[in-house]
């Protein structure tokens with residue numbers, strides 16, 4: 492077993508060696524600009540890009556012409572929200588989204604509110620982190636032009652009922668954007684079947700390179716239009732100017748092809764490992780709570796709160812394992828995760844949460860080792876915790892008068 496162990500595959504994934512292999516010629520002999528129309532260097536590069544576009548489209552059941560390359564899902568989310576608002580502002584000025592979206596959607600929505608007077612409804616989620624399609628329906632007004640709901644959450648792995656939301660969007664003639672960065676390549680996604688009009692995703696979350704992503708933009712039923720947010724050479728059918736990063740795009744295509752072939756097997760293997768890890772932890776420790784949906788969740792995600800233990804201290808106690816805690820340094824202070832808070836998880840338990848993100852290259856022995864070390868560390872930290880001691884003595888911690896208050 493090699494250390495450190497990587498269990499943070501929601502943040503990014505290691506690149507698959509087969510992806511790297513596919514990219515290499517495009518750094519050297521096939522270095523051309525895909526927009527160079529009058530020589531072989533350009534044609535070679537363009538051929539690489541168009542093959543990748545097909546591989547990417549196939550994974551999500553789209554047409555290659557519906558794929559717009561970007562620098563990643565952050566840019567795709569910006570382009571979708573800002574591009575739709577700018578293009579359709581005469582139709583309305585209202586967006587519906589959810590409170591557990593990635594920052595790239597939430598901050599874009601906030602910028603649109605502040606700078607363009609757009610009205611945004613941030614839907615609540617249930618205790619498992621799921622958006623209720625009926626809440627979407629009830630939030631629709633005659634000014635609504637876009638619904639943006641994520642496919643699966645990056646912290647808790649909960650998968651939203653996107654198909655049901657898509658049906659409502661279609662019924663009302665409103666566009667549906669989906670940030671599917673965590674879902675694409677991990678679980679089957681079909682933009683036709685699910686009624687998705689715009690969809691963001693990124694190569695580096697699916698064993699591809701960093702710095703490239705895509706926005707799916709529906710071409711028919713309806714034909715979606717977006718205003719470009721970057722002025723320039725008119726690349727990507729005028730929706731996103733800039734010389735294409737050919738090697739990254741070729742790698743992105745290969746990553747999608749591999750996901751298409753191996754997604755089912757990866758998901759089956761990882762969910763078994765994940766469930767075993769969960770069972771081991773709950774068997775050994777009391778006062779542990781699963782965050783997110785028990786069944787409607789990504790196969791490689793596990794998010795657990797360990798009561799009476801600070802997530803950050805837990806991570807410090809097992810530095811040889813790369814994990815993520817539910818506390819985010821969003822400001823000078825350590826804020827508990829807004830996603831967990833949106834599920835109604837208290838600040839204490841939110842601070843005590845750990846996200847396990849398994850991946851294609853995760854080994855059984857790594858997961859077993861992580862489980863053992865987490866159990867050891869939680870036990871040790873609890874032994875040192877006065878709060879845990881008080882709770883064990885039957886003192887109701889809520890009734891305690893804290894000196895600091």
Ligand SMILES: *Cc1c(COP(=O)(O)O)cnc(C)c1O
Nearest residue numbers: 563564565593595645672673693
């Ligand atoms: C990682 C992630 C993003 C941002 O993607 P980048 O390609 O890193 O910009 C957006 N949304 C979700 C849900 C993510 O997990």
